Amino acid sequence: MATNGAQQSAQHRFDPKFTQMVIDATGPKASPRMREVTSCLIKHLHDFAREIELTVDEWSEGVALINWAGQMSTDRRNEGQLVCDVLGLESLVDEITYKKAAEAADFATQSAILGPFFRHDHPFRNKGDTITFDTPEDAQVTYMHGVVRDAKTKKPLAGATLDVWQASTNGLYEQQDEKQVDHNLRGKFKTDENGEYAWYCIRPTPYPIPFDGPAGKLLQLLDRHPYRPAHIHLIVMQEGFKPITTQIFDKDSKYLDDDSVFAVKDSLVVEFVPRKDDPKAQFELKYDIEMAPNDDDKAEGTVLSSSSC
Amino acid sequence: MATNGAQQSAQHRFDPKFTQMVIDATGPKASPRMREVTSCLIKHLHDFAREIELTVDEWSEGVALINWAGQMSTDRRNEGQLVCDVLGLESLVDEITYKKAAEAADFATQSAILGPFFRHDHPFRNKGDTITFDTPEDAQVTYMHGVVRDAKTKKPLAGATLDVWQASTNGLYEQQDEKQVDHNLRGKFKTDENGEYAWYCIRPTPYPIPFDGPAGKLLQLLDRHPYRPAHIHLIVMQEGFKPITTQIFDKDSKYLDDDSVFAVKDSLVVEFVPRKDDPKAQFELKYDIEMAPNDDDKAEGTVLSSSSC
Known part of the structure; x- marks a missing residue:
């Protein structure tokens, strides 16, 4: 150091x-x-x-940008965080914190990396329920399902908890958008006796981070766009295993190579396929998850990624 | 680099x-x-x-501090700047800018280093006038005078302009304090045919930078006090010479060794002496100034210092 x-x-x-x-x-x-x-x-x-x-002039411009960030921030918008995001700082402290947490098997540290759009009060829903209400016309409903397994033994894990949350097609999470019902596009699920989970959600779409404040100004000065690739947030927890907080990205999405907040990792890119014979969904996403036992200090690989917007 | x-x-x-x-x-x-x-x-x-x-938690605390700075900033208060000040950043960019300006003999750059309490509309006053109005009871009026000279030839410079500004004994500059009259404790003077200037001001007193915001919080977390040593701001300009922007510090002041914004340099410490036979002043400060000709590239020494609060 x-x-x-x-x-x-x-x-x-x-x-x-x-x-x-x-x-x-x-x-x-x-x-x-x-x-x-x-x-x-x-x-x-x-x-x-x-x-x-x-120079003093350049420093003063930076100070003005920082003050502007605070002035634009509210309960529902954190512009100071966005400025850090476009400089890659949040993604980096996520990596650092994950690595430390994985080494320490420290649940408390792990749970901090949830970002501003996570809510701690996701309602429990039943396997196969939907999380999309007031589904917009341009949304493509997706049946997402998979098996949660022990990374060591490959045995299915019954009773594991999955938190899921995503933005709507207008790029807004429900707490940012008065038109969405409470807890739209979010929920908490448990795996069944076969370790299986399933829900209906929407196929995510790319969206711009807010562009009208200092983070947007910075992107503009750096000749960069504000878009994030399409993604779904997930947290998976099971007693005796290291929790997983992650985002998964649609392989057909734009901006995989130039996420405005630098959160994409190749291992997190997934494929949405057309779903047949289901009147409720146009697409399907099968996503299996392996969890590392708490006593396995070398299982850092299951600490996938995180980011917050 | x-x-x-x-x-x-x-x-x-x-x-x-x-x-x-x-x-x-x-x-x-x-x-x-x-x-x-x-x-x-x-x-x-x-x-x-x-x-x-x-960690993410530590970064989040930093983001909250930055947002708070913006939220506390107004036309009359720049908390983002104060946070930089207590980290030494303003003093450092001043040093950098001065060095660059001295090398370039660049008036435009030089004039940027004036800080938030300078005003561009200081009224011209006559030699020997006072700049203290509504003088507080605890103020000690000082007769400040000296000669402005050519650093090379040592000849007096007639018609040089001096801008002076200082805080009152409550630690506030007039634009921060509704009780002070407009342009209190500031003014613009010219040297006479002998290169002499003179005015009545007050002996400056130490004051704390604002302590109720994020800069104060940072000082508290770092177990540091918020005080600045007693000082007077000066700008001296004369055509054909490098302008000087500086602060001078009272040698008897507390906090010379631990200025909360790190602006003190030994060469800027001056002595206030008791003044006799002048009903208008209790103290006297004689301060001569040497200006480097614009064509003298090695005269960096006359670029004394600067800071803004």
């Missing part, structure tokens, strides 16, 4: 003692982690400013 | 391609400087997160 500070300081033409002075201002009562995180942040912020020779 | 990126990437245990992928998302129409600055920011933000193994 902090391996390059001294080396870097020696290279620039500015006050060589300044950064250490700012770091050393931290008092004795600061918590060890607060001191460690802030010291590292100061070092990198200063190295960034020196490397790029950031 | 960006010398340590590859080296650092090789050391960590996270996706080695991620940061470059985020940097490469920038489109072809982004301006070269926007691309350069953002790429460097992404690199350092990611290195910071990986080095410290930043």
Whole structure:
């Protein structure tokens, strides 16, 4: 950690003692982690400013962008988070936190990585129920199903819990959209005695992250689009196993290669196929899930991914 | 520039391609400087997160702090700037900008470094006038004077312009304080034919930066106080010479060694002495100023310092 500070300081033409002075201002009562995180942040912020020779005008524009983010944020919109997302920071701290959690088998840490659109009060629904109500005309209903298995023994896991949530075809989650009924496109399911789960949802569609605030401005300045590829959020939990929080992406979706928040991983891309003889659904998605036992420290592979919007 | 990126990437245990992928998302129409600055920011933000193994919970706390900063900011308060200040960032970009400006003899860049409490419409006052109106009872009026000289020839410079501004004893600049008259404790002066300037002001007093927002919260978490040492702001300009923007600090002030925004430099510390036989002032400050001619590229020393609050 902090391996390059001294080396870097020696290279620039500015006050060589300044950064250490700012770091050393931290008092004795600061918590060890607060001191460690802030010291590292100061070092990198200063190295960034020196490397790029950031001017006061440029810094002021950044400050204005940050203030704007706070001013646009509400209970239902977190623009500070979006700014981080377009810089890849959320996806990165997700990776870091997952790796740490997988190593520690730490449920508490794991459950933090749920993003702003998860709700803790998803209603339990029965196997085969739908989660789509007020289904929009342009939506393609999908029958999603699969088996949850023990990654080691490959035996089906009965009674595993699956949380699912997704945006509607207008790109909005139900809590962002007054026109959707409460808990539309979300629910909680349990696997049956054969480890099987099933529900009706909609085939997800790409949508832009909000483009009218500082995150949008940043994307515009960087000549980037705001779209996310079509995805469905999932959490799978079972006692004695490492929980899985993930997103799965439609292989036919646009933006798989240039997700505006950098959340796609190849292993998470799935295929929606036409469904026959089901008046309730046009598509089908079979998605099996393997869970790593808590005692298996090497099963990081089942910690798939996460992101929040 | 960006010398340590590859080296650092090789050391960590996270996706080695991620940061470059985020940097490469920038489109072809982004301006070269926007691309350069953002790429460097992404690199350092990611290195910071990986080095410290930043968790989602910790990142979320940072996002909440940033959003709070924007929500507290108004026309008269810039909390995003204050957060940067307590991390030393403003003082650093000042140093960088000054160094670049001194090298370029660039007035336009120079004039940007004025901070939120400078006003462009300081009224011209006559030599010997006061800038303190509604003087508070606890204020100590000071007669400040000196000579502005050519740093090379040591000859006095007639007609040089000095802008001065300072906070009142309650720690507030006039635009922050409804009780102070317009343009209280600020003014613009010219040197006379002998290069001399003079005015009555107040002896400055230490004051805390606003402590009730995220910058205050950060200081509290870092076990630091919010105080700035007593100081007076000055800008000196004369055609054919490099402009000087600076703060001067009272040598008897508290907080010279631990300015909450890290703006003090030893060369800027001045001595207030008791003044005799002047019913209008209790103290006197003699402060001579040398200006570097625009054609003297090595005269960086006259670019003294700056900060904004």
